[in-house]
Amino acid sequence: MIDELLLRELTPAVTGVLVRRGVDFATAEDAVQEALLQATRTWAEQQPADPKGWLVTVAWRKFLDAHRAETSRRHREERVETEPPPGPTESADDTLALFFLCAHPSLTPASAVALTLRAVGGLTTRQIAAAYLVPEATMAQRISRAKRTVADVRFDQPGDPATVLRVLYLVFNEGYTGDVDLAAEAIRLARQLASVTRDEETAGLLALMLLHHARRPARTRDDGSLVPLAGQDRSRWDTALIAEGVAILQAALARDRLGEYQAQAAIAALHADAPRAEETDWAQIVGWYDELLRLTGSPVVALNRAVAVGEADGPSAGLAALAEVDPGLPRHTAASAYLHEKAGDLPVAARLYADAARSAPNLAERRHLTRQAARISQQISR
């Protein structure tokens, strides 16, 4: 068996070595991908004693081969050194530097996601394309354009962790299409990032991902339909992931530098902490939504806060809070339907659920909202 995860763990460090030997990032990244492919072919027989050393050697040879082909194409007479030049070979900061480069602010979110998954995550272009349901050629173009965009960025230029976190958050939210589990991959990358930085928000995002991932087995039925939080079988939540997420979050919160991911993780932790839905500490959750709203000013947060207020202080308080939120927001109608149902106004709730189903942003939500509309219509007609 090939240890594919080990291969992918080593990817950024190996790329770092080549870049420190003077190879430009785009070329180094290609050479490392070639080496990864060769490893998947040959490691099945026997894994080398020093996997990283093996990858560095093979990636370096791939680089030399490509360089030779290039120079002969151009009919150049330059001699290529066959041995690596002296000088620093690697640094613990390589992984961090690579994260910053792949999430560089000059990249569009889609490009940063693709480049991060390939250059840091060690996924092949084909795997990334399958995960995002686009043709492989399209994804290959997206990645090579991204590499050109960051061609002039210095490799060890310090970056803003927030840009990297946004990229990982996007990957996590994409979920699980194709044969690559993007949520699990985002968690792996967040762990890797957290191991090379003490940034509180990185810890916050990792905690948030772990706490949400812990609920995944309970979130969908076998047929793919959604189970809302209140209806989930909590015995199916992964308690080990919850414990880990809570511990990471508490350590981050203790450093007293609150940010949006820590606040979101705190909300997820409060849900995870309730043995039954009825025991949820909604008052504390509203408190964290207040913090989150202060930090972000996001209308989406205000919408979710209104639902939490409805749980903490009753549906009319929730509807009052919802009235302050832009009605054009996605899921506004669904939130309104839910609060009207709680308030006992079933005819309005049924109509709103049906409206919400029509404007749902995805099929799973549309079906869920259609079921709600049908359920309430049946209650009314009884």
Add this chain to the structure above:
Amino acid sequence: MAKYLLLKHYRGAPEAVNDVPMDQWTPGEVEDHFRYMNDFAARLEGTGEYVSSQALSPEGTFVRHDGEGRPPVTDGPFAETKDLIAGWMIIDVDTYERALELAGELSAAPGAGGKPIHEWLELRPFMGEAPTVTE
């Protein structure tokens, strides 16, 4: 093999036989409908005839170029009378008859009262590739 597009309309198609809107079905009828749709796609994957399917949001806009240096003009949202595509399924089958048969089965998805919807689906053949052998 030939590819066909099965188009489902929000509106614009002739009226279905069992035309009760879904939010007036019972929860059990809704479940049966979803299950039928899932099973249909899974069965076509099993026979090697499924290509892809996609649902579309009901909102939409017409857009056109409005001259160099000017932003595109939009016209919309769509008028209430506009034909509106709800989604599609692409199948790859041996014969036109098989495509008809499958479209008929999809149209028989259960609706209100557990009875088939008899919904009108639009069946459109793809333009194929030019053949390699021409004589």
